Amino acid sequence: MRARDGDDSVSVSGSALGYALLSLLTRGPATGYQLTQRMKSPIGHFWTAQHSQIYPELARLAAAGWVEAAEGDGPGPRQKKTYTLTPDGLAALREWLPRPPVVAPRSETVLKAYAANSADPAAMADLYGGIAARQRSLLDEWTREAAMLRDAGHDDPAHPGFGNYAVLLMGIESARSTAAWADWLVTCLRTGRAVGFGDPIPSGA
Numbered sequence: 664m665r666a667r668d669g670d671d672s673v674s675v676s677g678s679a680l681g682y683a684l685l686s687l688l689t690r691g692p693a694t695g696y697q698l699t700q701r702m703k704s705p706i707g708h709f710w711t712a713q714h715s716q717i718y719p720e721l722a723r724l725a726a727a728g729w730v731e732a733a734e735g736d737g738p739g740p741r742q743k744k745t746y747t748l749t750p751d752g753l754a755a756l757r758e759w760l761p762r763p764p765v766v767a768p769r770s771e772t773v774l775k776a777y778a779a780n781s782a783d784p785a786a787m788a789d790l791y792g793g794i795a796a797r798q799r800s801l802l803d804e805w806t807r808e809a810a811m812l813r814d815a816g817h818d819d820p821a822h823p824g825f826g827n828y829a830v831l832l833m834g835i836e837s838a839r840s841t842a843a844w845a846d847w848l849v850t851c852l853r854t855g856r857a858v859g860f861g862d863p864i865p866s867g868a
Contacts, residue, residue, distance in 0.1 A: 679765075680712050680720050685729060685756040688748040690823075692733075695721060695744065705805075705827050708834040721746055729755055772841075776848060788852040795845035802838040805831055 687693065687701045698721075699714050712720075721744075724730040729752030732744040748756075772794060779787045809831050812818065817828040843861070850858045 678720065678723075680716060681724055681729075682756060682759050683710055683712065684717065684720060684724060684746075685748060685752050686826075688730065688746060688752070689756070692745050692747040694746070698746070705808075705830040705834060708837070709830065724752065728752070779848065779852065784852045784855065788849045791845040791848040791852070795842045795849065798838045798842035798845065802835060802842065805835045805838065809835060 683702070683706075684698060687698050687706075690701065693701065695714075695718050698717055702710070702712060721730060721732070725732050725746070729749055730746045731749055732746050734742045734744055775787075775790070809828065812824065812828045812831065815824075816822050817824040819825060822828075847858065847860050
């Protein structure tokens with residue numbers, strides 16, 4: 664993250680959270696609370712941050728000249744700040760977006776599968792059965808939402824909401840594959856034998 668023009672004292676490294684906030688601000692100015700809400704869906708299926716992390720990052724972005732903050736009356740006695748993406752911030756985002764992503768996945772669901780045979784098989788089968796059911800529920804919900812977005816033209820790359828549609832499709836595919844994987848784990852754990860992924864579930868499993 665470069666400093667403001669003419670200010671060599673500010674030098675902040677770009678962070679993934681900072682770029683995420685810049686991405687959210689491409690949808691328009693927002694307060695810190697509104698940015699937290701924007702992060703919930705659809706991008707929240709893949710990228711999350713704590714509310715307490717957002718404000719310090721916004722301060723760093725403002726110090727670097729990538730966002731501007733305007734104060735106004737809030738619902739209480741305190742002033743609220745509304746943040747706007749600056750031309751420098753948009754330029755930085757455009758430079759960052761084509762870079763290959765740094766993939767550092769952390770999934771507790773997958774981590775537990777790594778040691779699944781160290782616990783009670785029935786309990787682990789119940790765990791992954793619940794995960795499969797949750798993913799199928801999300802799959803149904805997101806499939807309906809994607810259909811509405813398509814009807815509204817969001818599948819057109821020129822549409823301002825195209826990114827929302829793209830993220831939602833990734834969520835759909837992730838939910839579908841996770842549900843199938845969890846179902847396979849349940850079958851293996853309940854039968855106690857090797858089962859081919861995608862094979863029909865044995866009777867009584």
